[in-house]
Amino acid sequence: MTGARPILVVDDDRILRQTLVEQLQLEGEFTVEEAASLAEAREKLKEPDSRFDALLLDVSLPDGDGRDFCAELRKDGLRMPIIMLTGSDDESDIVRGLDAGANDYVAKPFRIAELLARLRAQMRLFENSEDAVFSIGPYTFRPSAKLLQEPQKNRRIRLTEKETAILKFLYRAGTRPVPRQVLLNEVWGYNAAVTTHTLETHIYRLRQKIEPDPANATLLITEGGGYRLNPEIAVAPAH
DSSP: SSSSEEEEEOSOHHHHHHHHHHHTTTTTTTTEEESSSSSHHHHHHHHHTTTEEEEEESSEEETTEEEHHHHHHHHOOOSSSSEEEEEEOHHHHHHHHHTTTSSEEEESOOOHHHHHHHHHHHHHHHTTTTOOOOEEEEEHHHHHGGGGEEGGEEEEHHHOHHHHHHHOOOOOOOOOEEEEEEHHHHHHHOOOOOOOHHHHHHHHHHHHHHHHGGGSSSSSEETTTTEOSSSSSSEEEEO
């Protein structure tokens, strides 16, 4: 897990890439890596521990067609949102891009605010899909299955619906602490019968499942009158 969502921008227009990097990173919501060609994009996607929550992919690149690359990524099992960027708004081009597996298609020149809105919308849809997988410490988090997997120990941790919702919201918040009342409202809704004690009980149970030493939490930590996930700590094996 990282505090900001990692995005890969693949476009041979250097000025456009720089603009996208600046705008996407402005609020600290995203971190951006760049590629000017399909070859560069392949290298970045193959790097150890490489993870991108979304791709912004130009159609016309010096070493190939972005739509073919999109189809290649889908064939390889990559399921993150891919938004195609194109100089053409011809309907047949759009259909071809969507048929290749793209989630959305944005014609140049575009307004940055519109692109951001579409990017966030696709990422929200993906988070709730069967394909969504996130990294939290040593765990692979599969919200749709209510499951944490720890590959190193070949261990599976079943989560309740509320535990899953808590982890999803904290993951989205990145490194920012989420106040107890905000998390309570997000997970349980505005229910007067539910108090912060209910949330604290669920946090306690969640720590029993995921922390090697639940009394000294290193992954799901208390901070600033709320909770956050710690992106720096990989949980050490319990003794």
